[in-house]
Amino acid sequence: MLSEHQRHWGVDQWAAYLSNHELPCMPRSKAQLLERESELGEQLSARDLADIAGADPFLCLRLLRAAESRRTQRLGHETTTPLGAVMQLGTDTFHKLLRDCPATNEDNAGLAACEARSYLASRLALRWGTARADLQPDEIAMAALLSEIGELLLWSFAPELPLAALEALHSGRAQRSIQAQMDVCGFRFKDLTLKCASIWNLPGLLPQLIRGIDNTRANLSRLCIDTARHLASGGHDDPALPSDIAEARHLIPGASLNWLAEQLPGIDEExxxxLALKAAELIEPTEP
Known part of the structure; x- marks a missing residue:
């Protein structure tokens, strides 16, 4: 239950409050580690451990913060991928970190939906990012996975705020998610993510990619996040998807519209x- 004082907090106060909480992990991450190592009879490789972390935004962030703390002491390169974090910490430290990590509540429907969008955005970043040789898809995917961490923290520790924003959106008082967040909370959830990233001293590349406006990689990260939200809200019939595919073609000119559309999870050939046809009409409108 929010106190009367908390109801008047701005983004800075919420970032300070939430960033001091111990980060949980998704229960499936612990279960997956135990199950796979039990079947294998030995510890998983660093690559396999990174795959587990790369599917859990909470665990990925917890791992990244630990790796960055160790990097700062050793003055090494910034850690910007799940595999880089595992390599920085070592597999034994990863096991201890996951073992000691509290599990979040998967029965929280709002948290589950937000986390699913984050994972979907990261998978899409891996798929689309492979079509540009000058990009590092793992970095874009990590930024996409962590892009909703502000909202995820709210769902975990102050669910009244995102619930109220959802109610404003569904009731029609707000037309878009960002408007609902501003009307109810006074700040965008993305700004909360960026404030927390600053408090945690995350590598500078990640906030740049999450912000999504500075260069091709940042724009692609933002686009994957937006597309995941459109898929989550309207499925493959969401009217914004053709525009997403058209923008993806602009950012990845070497890819065909059909290929870009085919990378959307769950979509069939037809x-x-x-989607590709509708995107093409946006790029080159048909003559009246």
Whole structure:
């Protein structure tokens, strides 16, 4: 229950409050580690451990913060991928970190939906990012995975705020998610993510990619986040998806519209072709 004082907090106060909480992990991460190592009879490789972390925004962030703390002491390179974090810490430290990590509540529907969007955005970043040789898809995917961490923290420790924003959106008092967040909370959840990233001293590349406006990689990260939100809210019939595919073509000119559409999870060949056709009409409008 929020106190009357907390109801008047701005983004700085919420960032300070939430960033001091111990980060949890998704229960499936612990279960997956135990199950896979039990079947294998030995510890998983660093790559396999990174795959587990790369599917859990809470665990990924916890791992990154620990790796960055160790890096700062040793003055090494910034850690910007799950694999880099595992290599920085070592597999034994990863096991201890995950073992000691509290599990979040998967029955929290709002948290589950937000976390699913984050994972979807990161998978899409890996798929689309492979089409540009000058990009490092793992970095874009990590930024996409962590992009919703401000909202995830709210769902975990102050669910009244995102619930109220959702109610404002569904009731029609706000037309878009960002407007609902501003009306109810006075700040965007993305700004909360960026404030927390600053408090945690995360590598400078990640906030740049999450902000999504400075260069091709940042724009692609933002686009993956937006596309994941459109898929989550309207499925493959969401009217914003053709525009997303058209923008992806602008950022990845070497990829065809059909290929870009086919990378959307769960879409069949016919659906991808229809999306590509609509995107093409946006790029080159048909003559009246």
């Amino acid at each position: 659906g991808a072709a229809l």
